[in-house]
Amino acid sequence: DIVMTQSPDSLAVSLGERATINCKSSQSVLYSSNNKNCLGWYQQKPGQPPKMLIYWASTRESGVPDRFSGSGSGTDFTLTISSLQAEDVAVYYCHQCYSTPRTFGQGTKVEIK
Amino acid sequence: EVQLVESGGGLVQPGGSLRLSCAASGFIFSNYWMSWVRQAPGKGLEWVANIKPDGSEKYYVDSVKGRFTFSRDNAKNSLYLQMNSLRAEDTAVYYCVRGGQWFGAWGQGTLVTVSS
Numbered sequence: 756d757i758v759m760t761q762s763p764d765s766l767a768v769s770l771g772e773r774a775t776i777n778c779k780s781s782q783s784v785l786y787s788s789n790n791k792n793c794l795g796w797y798q799q800k801p802g803q804p805p806k807m808l809i810y811w812a813s814t815r816e817s818g819v820p821d822r823f824s825g826s827g828s829g830t831d832f833t834l835t836i837s838s839l840q841a842e843d844v845a846v847y848y849c850h851q852c853y854s855t856p857r858t859f860g861q862g863t864k865v866e867i868k
Numbered sequence: 869e870v871q872l873v874e875s876g877g878g879l880v881q882p883g884g885s886l887r888l889s890c891a892a893s894g895f896i897f898s899n900y901w902m903s904w905v906r907q908a909p910g911k912g913l914e915w916v917a918n919i920k921p922d923g924s925e926k927y928y929v930d931s932v933k934g935r936f937t938f939s940r941d942n943a944k945n946s947l948y949l950q951m952n953s954l955r956a957e958d959t960a961v962y963y964c965v966r967g968g969q970w971f972g973a974w975g976q977g978t979l980v981t982v983s984s
Contacts (some may be wrong), residue, residue, distance in 0.1 A: 756966055763908075797913075804963055804974035805913065816972070848913055852969040856929045857903075857915035 757781050757851050761860035767868040773837040776863045783829045786853070793853040794864035796825055796834045799862075800845045808847075809834065841867065870894040870973040872964045876923050877978030888978060890947040890964030898922075898942040901968025904949050906960035907977070914960070917949070918968040931957075954982045 758781040770772045793810035797805040804816045807816050809825035812832055822837045836843055844867060849860040875887040888904075903918040917928045917938040926938050947964055954955040961977040 793969065797971070799913075803970070804977055806974070807970060807972050810970045850913075850971070855918075855927045857918075859913040859915070862912045 756856055757784065757854055757858050759817050759849055759851055759858050759860040761849060761863050762846075763772075763863060764861070765864040765866065766835075767866045768839045769868045770841065772868075774839050774843070774865055776834045776847050776849075777804055778827075778832040778834070778860050780830045780832075780851055780853075782853075783852045784839065784853035785829050792832070793851060794825075794827070794832050795850045796823075797848045797850060797859075798843075798845045799848065805848065836865070839865070839867070870966065872966065872973060872975035874964045874975045874978035877962065877980045879981045879983065880954055882955060882982055882983050884982070885950070885952045886954065886980060888949040888951065888962055888964075888980070889974060892945045892947070892964075892966070895946040895966070895973075900966055902940065903948055903963050903965040903968055903971065904938065904947075905963045905971065905974075906958075906980075907963070908957075908960045911960075916962070919947070920968070938977065943972075951980070954980075956982050958982050 760779045762777045794812040796809040799805040813825045824835050826833050846862045846864050871893045873891045881903040904916040919926045919938045923940050935953045939948045959982050963977045964975040965971045
């Protein structure tokens with residue numbers, strides 16, 4: 756199974772400041788067939804189901820604000836919130852779809868400082 | 869609008885059974901892989917299973933293999949998760965999810981509690 760490890764477990768950022776979440780996979784999730792990484796990012800606000808933000812490591816889902824961006828390749832990935840807003844308080848999960856079983860990172864809780 | 873509505877959760881004793889259902893609407897159900905993802909109270913997300921659009925292929929996380937069965941009825945736009953030999957560690961909110969690779973739409977979830 757591919758193990759997904761996120762860092763940090765939690766972070767507190769001031770409004771308008773940048774938040775950066777890292778995700779490391781235990782093996783590469785890069786498809787050689789299309790040179791794309793099977794890596795997604797999800798946001799879960801309290802009391803709500805998760806919502807997909809990013810797929811293929813860097814493609815924003817329709818309707819997701821452009822302050823959210825994803826980067827990385829192979830085994831190391833990053834989700835960046837360029838200017839944190841109050842509504843971004845949530846837990847963020849990375850997820851690999853390269854192989855079965857699908858696996859998620861343990862989650863990173865983002866709060867306002 | 870895509871809608872996924874789970875039902876069937878509840879309290880069950882260890883060793884018991886439960887059948888979850890998911891009613892889908894707002895998209896061409898028979899075109900999509902579908903999945904179940906669960907979340908234990910206060911914990912992270914765990915993928916449980918997925919099923920091919922025609923139901924011919926199903927995949928499960930090791931911890932539920934042989935105990936859970938995932939099925940679908942494309943005529944009724946519905947999914948089912950038959951859960952047998954339930955254990956305390958199966959206690960979680962179970963989400964019905966559209967997609968087998970990307971989880972683009974989620975239901976609100978149904979809570980399964982396994983306890984005596």
